[in-house]
Amino acid sequence: MSEQRVPNRRWRTGVLLGFGVLANYLDRLNLSVAAPQLQQTFHLSPGQVGIFLSAFFWSYALAQVRSGILLDRIGPTRIGRWSTFLWGFASLITALAGGFGGVLAARILLGVAEAPGFPLNAKVTGYWFPRKERAFATALFDAAAKFSNVIGIPLIACLVVGAGWRWGFGLTAVLSFIYFAAFFVIYRDPSADPGLSRGEYQYILEGGATAEGHIESSSMGMLGYLLTKTKMWALIVGFGAYGYTFYLLLTWLPSYLVQIMHVNILHSASYAAIPWAVATVADLLVGGWLIDRLVAGGYDQSQVRKAVLVGGMTLGLSIFGVTLTANPAWAILWISLALGGLSAAAPVCWSLPSLIAPKAGVGSVASLMNLSNNLLGGAAPNSRRSSAVAPRAAL
Numbered sequence: 566m567s568e569q570r571v572p573n574r575r576w577r578t579g580v581l582l583g584f585g586v587l588a589n590y591l592d593r594l595n596l597s598v599a600a601p602q603l604q605q606t607f608h609l610s611p612g613q614v615g616i617f618l619s620a621f622f623w624s625y626a627l628a629q630v631r632s633g634i635l636l637d638r639i640g641p642t643r644i645g646r647w648s649t650f651l652w653g654f655a656s657l658i659t660a661l662a663g664g665f666g667g668v669l670a671a672r673i674l675l676g677v678a679e680a681p682g683f684p685l686n687a688k689v690t691g692y693w694f695p696r697k698e699r700a701f702a703t704a705l706f707d708a709a710a711k712f713s714n715v716i717g718i719p720l721i722a723c724l725v726v727g728a729g730w731r732w733g734f735g736l737t738a739v740l741s742f743i744y745f746a747a748f749f750v751i752y753r754d755p756s757a758d759p760g761l762s763r764g765e766y767q768y769i770l771e772g773g774a775t776a777e778g779h780i781e782s783s784s785m786g787m788l789g790y791l792l793t794k795t796k797m798w799a800l801i802v803g804f805g806a807y808g809y810t811f812y813l814l815l816t817w818l819p820s821y822l823v824q825i826m827h828v829n830i831l832h833s834a835s836y837a838a839i840p841w842a843v844a845t846v847a848d849l850l851v852g853g854w855l856i857d858r859l860v861a862g863g864y865d866q867s868q869v870r871k872a873v874l875v876g877g878m879t880l881g882l883s884i885f886g887v888t889l890t891a892n893p894a895w896a897i898l899w900i901s902l903a904l905g906g907l908s909a910a911a912p913v914c915w916s917l918p919s920l921i922a923p924k925a926g927v928g929s930v931a932s933l934m935n936l937s938n939n940l941l942g943g944a945a946p947n948s949r950r951s952s953a954v955a956p957r958a959a960l
Contacts, residue, residue: 572765574758575693575702581751582686582706585649588740589682590713591721592656592675593621595737598721599730606730607664620669622812624676626939630788632681633932641685641692642752648685649748651678653741660734683915684931688775691919691927692755695772697861699919700870704853704912711848711908714841775919775927791929796921800930801937803878804914807907808938810881814840814904836893840901844908852877852912874913880906 596603600614609617636644655675662668686706694702721733754777755761755769791797856873860866883906886899918931 570764571768572762574761574765575698575755575769578689578693578752579702579705581747582689583709585744585748586682586686586706586709587713588737588744589652589679590710591717591737591740592652592679594714594717595656595721595733596621596659596672598718599725599733602725602730603668607668609665613665617668617672620672621676622939624673625680626676626936628677628680629684629932629936629939630929633684633928633930634788636681636684636688636928636932637926640754641689642754642757644681645685645748645752646745648678648681649741649745653738653745654678656734656738656741660731660738680932681928683935684918684928687915687918687931688927689752690916691775691922692777693769693774695769695774696866696920697772698857699916700856700860700912701849701853703916704849707852707912707915708845708848708908711841711844711904715838715845718837718841775922788929788933790923791926791933797930797933800914800917800934803874804934805937805941807878807881807911807914809941810884810903811907811911812939812941814884814900836897839897840904843901844904847877847905848908848912851909856913870913870916874910877906877908877910877913881910 596617600617603609603617604611604614632644632648651674655671655678658674659668659671662671683706687703690699690702690706721736724732724736753759755766755774756777851873856866856869859869881903883899883902886902887896890896890899914934915931918927918934922930
């Protein structure tokens with residue numbers, strides 16, 4: 566079967582994962598937008614708000630390794646159904662919370678429920694896509710994390726200003742339940758999907774798709790094996806550095822514009838959307854389309870991925886430019902350059918578990934990588950609290 570005649574059912578799975586990450590990240594960012602109102606409603610201290618912002622990251626990070634093991638033992642279908650249902654439930658109870666304890670419990674539950682999300686996507690992408698399409702397939706779900714800020718921050722800001730903070734969480738609960746229903750109805754592993762043609766299935770397998778199956782070694786044996794590998798430690802350290810900067814911007818940018826740059830909440834939402842729009846484009850075009858095109862053109866796939874990864878992470882250092890200006894426009898420019906570089910590198914990182922993991926070990930590799938990412942992500946809101954009290958002249 567010629568490549569031009571291969572059906573495209575696999576891309577339905579790619580779009581499904583992208584929508585899931587969009588809902589996933591709206592769940593995460595709504596608190597950073599609603600924090601000022603929520604602080605007033607429950608008479609919270611800045612320290613308590615910092616606990617809210619960190620609670621998700623710590624519970625999410627601590628659940629990573631266990632969720633990766635479960636993915637490799639049980640498979641993405643069952644884990645995906647349970648976790649997506651709990652996303653929506655966590656947002657719903659946040660919207661109905663009556664105080665500090667209720668919101669804190671909901672954020673912890675959200676972290677545990679969303680822990681399998683990205684490792685699951687990495688595993689599913691390995692199942693469904695040949696290697697030469699892996700970069701763009703990965704960019705579809707990774708770019709959705711960035712795009713959520715383009716539409717999510719202005720939308721939630723309008724809801725918070727016009728109707729109150731509870732409506733922001735109500736919206737994300739609805740979107741999460743919609744994704745749960747879509748995942749339940751649509752997703753199957755390739756071998757179990759009755760709508761997948763034999764020709765497309767063969768095309769996926771011959772292109773180097775990850776073999777389906779469950780982990781055969783013990784959980785501790787797999788983890789011990791992975792932690793002896795230099796490549797695994799490179800992923801852990803590198804993705805941790807990425808995660809700190811990414812989550813700092815995710816949680817800090819709206820408050821930074823309001824508190825330090827003195828921009829009102831609606832204008833800050835518009836400003837904050839610009840870097841995330843740049844990040845979305847860089848993710849899809851550089852981290853996804855360009856890599857696949859260069860690999861298809863005969864360039865060495867390892868060298869291509871390394872070049873994009875190193876170049877993107879280096880460009881992330883542009884964030885230091887923010888310290889040299891008190892002008893919101895210049896600050897947004899520096900932040901856009903940093904986020905664009907980091908976003909181009911991110912699909913490379915998320916494609917690596919399905920490319921380098923031992924048999925049935927993609928979930929474990931991805932979860933270790935994401936553990937480092939989110940441990941440092943959990944520290945980012947605390948550093949945000951320190952920077953928020955810095956004098957404007959220091960910026």
